[in-house]
Amino acid sequence: MKIIRKYAVATTVAAMLACTALPVTAKAEVLKFVSWQKDEKGIGDWWGTVVKEWEAKHPGNTIEWTKVERSAYADTMTTLFAGGTPPDIVHLASFEFQTFANNGWLEDLGPWVEKSGLNLDGWSGQDICNFQDTTVCIMMLYYGTIFGYNEEMLKQAGVAVPTNYEEFLAAARATTKDLNGDGIVDQFGTGHETKGGGGQYIAEMASYLLDAGARFTNAEGKVTIDTPEMVEGLTRWKTVVKESLTPRDLSAGEVRKLFADGKIALKVDGPWIYSIMQQGAAKDKLKLASVPFDPPLGGSSNILAMPSEISDEKKQLVWDFIAIATSDRFQTSFATLAASTPPSPRADLTEAKAQIPHFDLMAKSQKAAAEHKIDRIPTGLEIQFNEFSKMIQEEAQRMIIEDLDPAAVAKTMHEKAEALQ
């Protein structure tokens, strides 16, 4: 009887242990993924396919995908990291991850890349992810700009499609018009955001600066603003804004909408301009061509990373996500779904080229920008980029408002940039 009781107790304990142990071994993991691109047509759809693939490969595990608006993104991510609850899959803009990396919040992905055999040779913009000799992220988009123009407006003004800065300026002047003579300009030659943050302001100026041969820093990170090339670049920017060839004080989205609706003749922008053009009132009159600036502006856009303070099991799951997103198959689908140039050199672009008529333009621009190592974020000023860009914006605004000499402005910018380093 005693033995039976012993067996009964042992069986009960074993059953209890089994019941409690089972959920542990089969515990479903939920990865938190925060992104501002969740509902964006094209790119959001592509992220959705990556999430779906990861969930299919990890049955029982899920990804909790949350959208946070871009305007509140840096605040939200800072708060999440500072509070010790970072998202597992870290998605950041390429101009903001440096501060997180500098704080030790991002995992060194070098060993993961090595272990998985991911080949990052020729991966566009990946250099930017090498922060303080450590691979802290994988670049998810590096784009080259394309050039949109309103064919009808150029015809009416009697100018050809511009192929260099001088022709661009002449075309912008010829197409800026007060159509009904009421003293209010109804049609602008080109369009720039002049109201937003420093990062966007620099991106708007950059085409003119790069074409003039100017750079904020050299490859070693030394400030190179006080140069004749920068003075020329600033003069060009001042000319375009001061002569009101662009509408003032509008956001980037508003400027794009004006171009799409036929109120702006020339627009240099990222690959996303095509889908905006397609929704505009003037879509039949809008065409695309190569950017009339050399080299074209290119830019890193966003990155994937991993927090350093999550468990090793979770890190493996996050790496699996990154591996899917960077696989040849998903880089190929990135081109077609997001209608953008994927960073991977191994992506098969045949389908994208067949589907998207201007894909070659984008690819050519991306290649040219990458070859010249063009980016909005100057080498050596990565951590201070927000302060730097704000300073450049303010000094450029001062130049326009107070009608200052670009040479004096370049000197001031140079001194302030050096003080920031």
Added chain:
Amino acid sequence: MSVRFLDLARPSRQHWLGYLLLLPAVALVALIIVYPLFVSLDLSFQKIGMATLSAPRKPFTLENYHKLFTSPDFWNSCWVTIKLVLVVSAACFAVGLGTALLVNNRFKGRTLARLFVALPWAVPEVIAVVIFAWIFDSSFGLMNWLFIKLGITSQMVNWFSEPTAAFWVVAITMIWKGYPFVSIMTLAGLQSIPEDFYNAAKVDGANAFQRFWYITIPVLMPVLGVTSVLVVLWVFRDFSIIKVLTDGGPLKATQTLSIMTYDQAFGFFNMGYASAIGIVTLVLCVVASLLMLGRKSQAMY
């Protein structure tokens, strides 16, 4: 013994019940207001970029305060904040008091007029800001169209690219959003003034201005005192109107202390420095409130 000690029915223990009932609310306030305040105070004495709650405390330093008081940006922000507080508060009081006196009179359509006076208060701040951004749009805005049609100017005014113009756009938006509060508070105060006061003054031969100056204003002083504190504090800490309209620009012409705090904390990730600005702003707000809640806000009778 212990039961008798906790006997809340005893006359000498009755106030304990009040404290006990207050305890949850006090604990909640301490958690969501006092604790962050102390964290902020603590951060302001550390040279810290990105703050992490779990990170070890950095050495005590006064560097943030030294940097703050020697920074032209800080003094510029103080000046912008003071200008905005004076302009917006004065205008809110003038418009708010005027409209309250107007809708306190009996006339046909008074209810509708009261509704219109209070309407801006009901409009969410961000929506109000978007409306004003359209009105003052530099290229296609209503205000520029009006100015040109009326011959006030021959060319478009760049409302958000000119420092003075941008300051006034921000001020006008804040006045529009803030005056209904003064109006509603004042209207409530006006309705509590006994009619007998005015009748007696009329018998004594007081004219309308004398009745306003010697009866209305003194009786309204307690209401106006509290309202002025609330309006000043609102202008001091308001963030969304400036952030959406101008983001503190151009050339820091609209950069108030709250915008500067945000930029330093979430733009440049200088949490220690941002905390120092926040603490100084708090001190300024407390001093301003104490000054306004002094003798002048008491009734004159």
